Each structure stands twice: as structure tokens, then as C-alpha cells.
Amino acid sequence: MEPWEAFIRSTALHAFVRTYEPWLWPTCETLHYLGLSLLLGTIGLFDLRVLGFARGIPFQAIHRLIPWGIGAYVLNVMTGIVFFFGHPDQYFYNNAFRFKALFMAIAGLNVVAFYGTSAFRDLATSRADVEASLRAKIIAGTSLTMWVGVLICGRLLTFYRPPFFH
């Protein structure tokens, strides 16, 4: 066993997850599914709007949904940590999980690209019926693709699950 895994298995969270697994796991999975739905329903709708869907909704207005998407993201990171600490080997040695982590990292960089460049400022000041800039559209398309990719990889985790190592 690698040192990082030994460390995770020595934590109180690991012990807690394993002790209460029969009800804790289904509960966290349900929360994880509620979170992914809220994330897709808020950030996804914003991305679609930037891409030209539902023209007429002001960008600033639909952007108010984003905090709910961030809340859903936090919920899913927290429940995700519960899963990872419970069975670290099942995730770390799983290609679906590695791709999921990669897509999440790209989605994170994409957020930086959106708020760190003029893409967000231009949208926030533009009129409702105006077309988003190409830059904003590329960022929105990347966001949508990455979150659907994260969802697909998450769903496929079980099918790429390695044998139990430890």
C-alpha cells in the first residue's frame, strides 16, 4: 500500500465512513445526484444561454443562478471526499476517476478563463439580445462539455472499478 493510501485509511473520516457505510453511502450518493442535477440545471442553463439558447434572457440575470451551481459543486466535492476516504483504492486505481479528475481540473481552469479575462465583463455589460463573444461561447461550450464528461465518468466509475486491493 502506498503511503498516501495508508494515511487516508488512518483518518477518522475513513473509520467513520466504514462504520456507518450501510446508510451513509446511499445518503451521500443521493446528495451527490441531487447536487449534479442542480449543477447541470444552473451552470448548464447559463452555458446554453451564452451559446445562444433562450435569447432575450439578460446574461447578468441568468448569471444569478451560478451561486446555486457553486453550492451544488461544494456539496458534491464534500460527498465525493466521503466516497474517496471510504474506499480510496476504488477511485485512485480507476481510469474513469482519473478522467473525471482531469475534466474537473479543466472545468476549473475554464472558470478562471471566464472570470479572469474580459469574457465575463463583456457579458455583464451587454444587452440582452446581443450575441455573446466567440471567447465567451468557447468557454461556455467547454464548461458544458466538461461537466457532462464529469457526469459520464462518474457514472462509469462502477464499470471500471479495480479489484479490492486492501
Added chain:
Amino acid sequence: MDPFLAFFENSTLASWIRGELIGSTLVFPVVVTLHTIGMGLVAGGSAAIDLRILGVARQMPLKLMGRFLPLLWLAFVVNAVSGVLLLIAYPTKALTNPIFYFKVGLIALAAWLVHRTGTAILRAPEDEQDTLTARTKVLAVASLACWIALITAGRLLAYTRRWEMLGIPAAG
């Protein structure tokens, strides 16, 4: 096994979905993944509309939120089709579990609520916010509660058989 359930469970279509036929390994993961993407879109998109009705992102013209409705119905259809495929693959597992019938009831309720909130927002006036009736807000709250119950029921379907095996009387 019940002969009616056995007919579906032993069919070639069921074997194909379960991935038991040569070259059909990907069918089950693809169907389950489509069911999850559809869930996220229809439940999440509907929840976004409900939140707007309840006062989140007030500057968003409610009427224009209606432009997302066809997308939600498309996701709903994807989930109906993928759901039926999953049911054909494992009919005994689903149909002997009371939670499955609860879930089907919630699906009907959710569809009705999306239809009702959809009609309500399309009738909303162009500009102001305060004319939303209390009834529309009740619909929005009911819709949010319905999606939470529906997703919970769906997730529990994967576990109730295990509980049954552990001797916890959760499933029939």
C-alpha cells in the same frame, strides 16, 4: 419466477441490454449514463425554473425561461426510453420492489408539475414579478420536493435489494 416477468427477463432484448450478448457490453453503461444525464437536465432545469418562480434571479424574464421547456421535455423522453430499457433488463428486480412503484408515481407527478409550471410561466406577464399567483409558488415548491423525492427513490432502488439480503425489511 413469475412467468410474465420471466418472459421479459429471458428475452434477447433483455440479454442485449444487460450486456450478455457478444458486442453488447457497452449497452448497459450507455443506457445508465443517458438516464443520469437526462435526470440532471430535467430535474436541474426544472429546479432552476422553480427557483426563479420562488424569487431567485428575479431579473430573469420568467416567460423567456419557457424557452428551456422543450429541452426539459427532450430530457424527460430520453429518461422514459432509457428507463423502460432498464426495466426490460431487470424486470423482477424493479417490479418486486415497492420503491419502484413509488418512483413511477413520482414521475407522473413530476411530469404534471412541469406541465403546470410551464403553462403558468408562459402566461406570466412580460415585465413584472409580483403578479405570480400563490398557486404558482405552491407548484414550484411541490416540483422541487417531487424532484428530491424522485432522485432519492431512484438511487435507493440500487440498495433496497441489498437491504433485503441483509434482512432489513425495506423491499418486497
